[in-house]
Amino acid sequence: MSRVIYLDNNATTMAAPEVVEAMRPFWSERYGNPSSMHAFGGQVHRDVESARARVAELLGADPGEIVFTSCGSESDNTAIRGAAEAFGRRVNVITSRVEHPAVLGPCQDLAEHGVTVHHIPVDAAGQLDLVRLGEALREGPAVVSVMWVNNETGVIFPMEEIAAMVHAAGGLLHTDAVQAAGKITIDLQRVPVDLLSLSGHKLHAPKGVGVLYIRRGTRIKPLLLGGHQEENRRAGTENVPYIVGLGRACEMARAHLDDLPRLAAMRDRLEQGLLATCPDSSVNGDRHQRVSTTLNISFEYIEGEAILYSLSDVGICASSGSACSSGSLEPSHVLRAMGVPFTAVHGSIRFSLSRYTTDEEIDYTLAALPPIVKRLRAMSPFVPK
Amino acid sequence: MWEYTGKVLDHFRNPRNVGLIENPDGIGEVGSLACGDALKLTFKLGPDGRIADVKFQTFGCASAIASSSALTEMVKGRTLEEAAKITNQDIAEFLGGLPEQKMHCSVMGREALEAAIDNYRGGQGGKRVLAGKVVCNCFGVTEEEILRVVRENQLSTVEQVTHYTKAGGGCGKCKGDIQALLTRVAAEQLAAEQAAHARSPARKMTNLERIRLIEETLERNVRPALRQDGGDIQLVDVEGPRVRVALRGMCAGCQVSEFTLRDVVQSKLREFVCEDIVVEESP
Numbered sequence: 189m190s191r192v193i194y195l196d197n198n199a200t201t202m203a204a205p206e207v208v209e210a211m212r213p214f215w216s217e218r219y220g221n222p223s224s225m226h227a228f229g230g231q232v233h234r235d236v237e238s239a240r241a242r243v244a245e246l247l248g249a250d251p252g253e254i255v256f257t258s259c260g261s262e263s264d265n266t267a268i269r270g271a272a273e274a275f276g277r278r279v280n281v282i283t284s285r286v287e288h289p290a291v292l293g294p295c296q297d298l299a300e301h302g303v304t305v306h307h308i309p310v311d312a313a314g315q316l317d318l319v320r321l322g323e324a325l326r327e328g329p330a331v332v333s334v335m336w337v338n339n340e341t342g343v344i345f346p347m348e349e350i351a352a353m354v355h356a357a358g359g360l361l362h363t364d365a366v367q368a369a370g371k372i373t374i375d376l377q378r379v380p381v382d383l384l385s386l387s388g389h390k391l392h393a394p395k396g397v398g399v400l401y402i403r404r405g406t407r408i409k410p411l412l413l414g415g416h417q418e419e420n421r422r423a424g425t426e427n428v429p430y431i432v433g434l435g436r437a438c439e440m441a442r443a444h445l446d447d448l449p450r451l452a453a454m455r456d457r458l459e460q461g462l463l464a465t466c467p468d469s470s471v472n473g474d475r476h477q478r479v480s481t482t483l484n485i486s487f488e489y490i491e492g493e494a495i496l497y498s499l500s501d502v503g504i505c506a507s508s509g510s511a512c513s514s515g516s517l518e519p520s521h522v523l524r525a526m527g528v529p530f531t532a533v534h535g536s537i538r539f540s541l542s543r544y545t546t547d548e549e550i551d552y553t554l555a556a557l558p559p560i561v562k563r564l565r566a567m568s569p570f571v572p573k
Numbered sequence: 574m575w576e577y578t579g580k581v582l583d584h585f586r587n588p589r590n591v592g593l594i595e596n597p598d599g600i601g602e603v604g605s606l607a608c609g610d611a612l613k614l615t616f617k618l619g620p621d622g623r624i625a626d627v628k629f630q631t632f633g634c635a636s637a638i639a640s641s642s643a644l645t646e647m648v649k650g651r652t653l654e655e656a657a658k659i660t661n662q663d664i665a666e667f668l669g670g671l672p673e674q675k676m677h678c679s680v681m682g683r684e685a686l687e688a689a690i691d692n693y694r695g696g697q698g699g700k701r702v703l704a705g706k707v708v709c710n711c712f713g714v715t716e717e718e719i720l721r722v723v724r725e726n727q728l729s730t731v732e733q734v735t736h737y738t739k740a741g742g743g744c745g746k747c748k749g750d751i752q753a754l755l756t757r758v759a760a761e762q763l764a765a766e767q768a769a770h771a772r773s774p775a776r777k778m779t780n781l782e783r784i785r786l787i788e789e790t791l792e793r794n795v796r797p798a799l800r801q802d803g804g805d806i807q808l809v810d811v812e813g814p815r816v817r818v819a820l821r822g823m824c825a826g827c828q829v830s831e832f833t834l835r836d837v838v839q840s841k842l843r844e845f846v847c848e849d850i851v852v853e854e855s856p
Contacts (some may be wrong), residue, residue, distance in 0.1 A: 569613040
């Protein structure tokens with residue numbers, strides 16, 4: 189493959205070279221088991237704890253509240269099932285209509301086992317309907333799981349306000365922050381969520397490692413049993429190289445928070461340029477409450493998969509909410525929940541930047557996309573004369 | 574990413590015959606914006622009655638565009654009678670195959686072609702009209718369409734029907750109805766096969782073939798009925814025309830087992846295997 193312009197960082201990111209370097213000694217040199225009673229393992233234990241401290245620092249949490257998992261999906265599953273079970277009595281589950289499948293899946297499973305699950309709608313901008321959330325909270329004790337940042341649109345939910353509402357109603361709050369970490373400042377001292385999921389590979393650590401933050405005092409039933417690791421909260425020998433890598437990645441993410449205005453400027457330039465050069469295009473999601481790195485834009489009359497394949501032919505990687513690119517026949521549930529018309533959903537493209545994105549790559553994309561849109565529209569039966 | 578063949582990618586990147594013919598002889602439109610793909614096909618006949626020009630406009634994914642482009646190449650120069658024989662499989666084969674989840678793109682091509690030919694022959698206005706009972710409300714797929722695609726492509730699972738027609742790919746509520754249609758087609762085909770078998774005594778069956786056919790008949794035509802009553806049947810031995818079986822479960826020791834043997838097992842075996850069969854119960 190020749191040149192790659194990677195604008196699909198909400199799907200996954202490049203492992204940072206510094207992260208790979210930090211992991212390197214933990215394969216064949218410092219391979220001890222952190223639980224072992226010898227200095228060789230003991231040193232590795234300290235490395236894991238140092239990584240834990242770095243993760244905690246990014247979140248404004250205490251290291252004791254950080255549990256390493258295998259991925260964001262494991263964290264989401266553990267949080268939702270574990271919290272619902274630990275509640276002990278009859279509990280409702282409240283989530284939103286725009287969650288990631290890793291949250292919707294376990295909620296659906298609980299619903300099939302008799303738990304009442306509320307799916308809170310969003311408005312046209314993708315913002316959570318807080319009135320409906322309040323209503324659902326009044327129906328009884330609830331485990332609430334709403335994402336901090338939406339993966340498709342980049343829309344940021346008002347987590348501080350949500351946390352206050354949930355706690356006032358005596359509920360428990362989990363948030364999938366997989367798309368938030370490193371893209372907004374997270375301070376769990378200020379925003380008191382009870383449970384939070386994080387994924388390594390969305391912030392330049394490798395795939396295969398995640399975090400579940402469990403606020404001190406929050407009761408939760410573990411998903412994996414049979415080991416004392418992670419203070420009995422997640423059995424299984426620690427995935428040391430990945431944990432070390434995640435620690436380094438979190439440290440770097442924190443240092444690069446200053447970089448966000450630069451990324452926002454690049455994203456805005458991409459957005460403005462495409463809106464100007466491609467007629468009948470529109471941006472999906474709240475432009476005032478959105479992470480700096482995401483642009484979701486719809487091109488009317490054409491279909492997303494065809495756009496993606498054409499972009500791929502010129503080396504540009506992006507995503508789409510169209511049915512065909514999802515592998516199912518149903519287009520994006522997120523855009524549909526926002527009431528985006530089918531026509532715009534099928535032609536939606538998501539560009540997601542990272543700190544490795546360059547101005548030159550934005551220029552290249554701005555030059556490459558309009559002819560693709562034009563070419564596909566010339567083929568479409570729906571373009572008005 | 575889908576595993577598209579080089580030919581699919583070629584027809585996607587360099588589609589043939591894009592556009593709209595002015596004053597066409599036939600026009601066919603299928604699909605919609607809501608469904609995620611749509612195709613508008615127009616053609617003009619030459620003085621020799623063959624398709625002289627054909628153009629398409631497609632809204633859809635790479636394989637929808639490639640299928641449309643392939644279709645235009647396939648019909649050019651053909652008479653309408655020849656063109657009407659093109660199946661969705663022909664389109665897929667022309668492209669070197671399509672991923673199964675994308676077979677509905679080839680079905681869309683065949684449907685547009687049919688609509689255009691219908692239009693030329695004085696049928697509807699070129700828009701495909703939903704005829705008959707609608708099974709899938711999400712994608713507007715009728716019973717007739719599903720039955721046809723199932724027969725033409727020898728489909729056996731609901732998932733396949735979804736890949737080929739989209740039916741069942743939305744809310745999923747019609748999956749039970751699709752299964753019922755599959756069962757109906759399977760029963761039809763089995764009956765036709767068995768009838769053909771029974772009517773062709775031209776060649777004598779080998780003993781192995783005969784035993785296999787007896788087992789198949791027990792499996793398809795006898796066992797389901799017995800299972801409904803909590804029973805079962807086992808083939809014990811075959812010796813010439815004599816077939817020895819054992820009744821199991823609720824059937825064993827059943828007072829009407831004699832009736833079951835003669836009027837159900839024996840009559841089915843006589844119908845589908847050989848007319849001189851005598852069924853005996855194994856002690």
